[in-house]
Amino acid sequence: MYTLEEIDRILENSARLSTISREPATLYEPLDYMMSIGGKRIRPKLCLLTANLLSDDFRNPLIYPAMALEVFHEFTLIHDDIMDRSDTRRGCPTVYKKWNENVAILSGDVMSILAYKYLAYAPQAVLPQVLDLFTTTAMQVCEGQQYDMDFETQPFITMDDYLSMIGLKTAVLLACSAKMGALIGGASKEACAALYDFGYQLGIAFQITDDYLDTFGNEKVFGKKIGGDIVNNKKTWLLVECLRRAAGEQKQQLEKLLQLGEDRRQEKVEAVRGLYVELGVREAAADAILVYHKKAMDALAASGFDPARTRVLAQFAEELIHREK
């Protein structure tokens, strides 16, 4: 079994296969740029980790489908940043900002296709299943992004709405990553299903953690200004739960705060944060993360692999939700 550090090194070495110098430069430079500005490589990592449950044999063909997940993820980020008008990501200018919108649209497009180029390296015996899994997931991610955008103009969404949305926007891709490694490794149908569920629940925990850190994280570590989600009235787990809990005066206070603009950013962030603490939302979020983490661990146990082998995956899951950025 590989350790997490060894998996990281395998991925670092494979980063070179994703950065392709090709013509025209204006099309491919943004790809290299995106792949170079960091990113935790969570999705390919998860794919390699589940494959490792079956075997230590990481011949090249596995790396390509694993990196397909990363390339696809980066494509969604490039396009999301256009749609959200985001200027920075990971502390650096977004492709949209650094170049322009047309470049961001087209280089994103070519990345979504490049993902399939890498995916096609999957062993022929499982290629149809791998394709089906990936394509279904990719469409779900688009659906999740659409719901996320639709929710922006809805004053109120339920927690079920939120969970469905992040399920599509975030969790299915981690689920796909986990299942893909298992599929390629030759795991049973039941084990694949369990690992999909593991990835999915972990994905929910991961997103709620992301929401939590945006408001309560450490700015220096997080790499971006705290409170961005509050400023943008983003329907995070925190806001959805707060809207659910707030009543009477606090509800009115919250509605007023949501009206505040960029010019009263500081005041808005501090006040909404305060409300989250006051209403027990902060604590509830921390609890929710643990609930989904536990569901993930249960799914992992149900996959049928020896705990000695699943230990590294458990460590990965732990680090994902106890990270500071």
Add this chain to the structure above:
Amino acid sequence: MYTLEEIDRILENSARLSTISREPATLYEPLDYMMSIGGKRIRPKLCLLTANLLSDDFRNPLIYPAMALEVFHEFTLIHDDIMDRSDTRRGCPTVYKKWNENVAILSGDVMSILAYKYLAYAPQAVLPQVLDLFTTTAMQVCEGQQYDMDFETQPFITMDDYLSMIGLKTAVLLACSAKMGALIGGASKEACAALYDFGYQLGIAFQITDDYLDTFGNEKVFGKKIGGDIVNNKKTWLLVECLRRAAGEQKQQLEKLLQLGEDRRQEKVEAVRGLYVELGVREAAADAILVYHKKAMDALAASGFDPARTRVLAQFAEELIHREK
């Protein structure tokens, strides 16, 4: 062998498989819209025609990869219309105009993925080759679009530049369409290569025809205002050849005309058209179309199929370059 009309009917019936009513509606409505506003279905048609060289057996699996070509093509149109800021297509509002930019980005994205969903129906024995052909082509189409955009800001491009650009932007997808039907039909490697070349040369002829019709076509039939390319200083075959031929006073005249804005549209279109006629560019374009059409016919002959079988493809090629829109 099916006739062209029979192929058209097969495609009309299959249009229903591409219009999918799914959630969220905001994501999928634009797909239905795009698929409904016409389009000649050239690419899937070509795929079915070459498959028909091998067999009359058009079981469902073939229709899906054929429609993948159309779905992919429509995706490129949605995104191109954003990048070009185009308000109309086929006489109707573009997705970008009818909805908004974010909708156009995301629904385009989901279409590019849907194409792969349909592609995956290809017989498993040829799936790797079909995927490789499609993915390579798809990346080339993006490259062609990038060159097309880059050329907008270059005052002068050579005919070779132009031919390379349309080769990538337009011809490779027709080439891919032709080859895909052959691959799925089980044609030999040599026949597949010849049919790829047939599609490619036909694609060049098709694009030059498109350029020609935009300036010299019949407005009522064409479905859009004549002269749009001239107004936008688009590097068409006509403009590139004109830039090449113009010298002295005519060169100065042309350069002045290219500076004219939307407010002097009528004057610009008439004057540039006049220059095209004067410099023999109009006639040369008509000749060029025939040259590439002949290359396509030679490639078709080289494919090794009985002329009695390739007759329908020859008819298709003929109609493509002698169309009025």
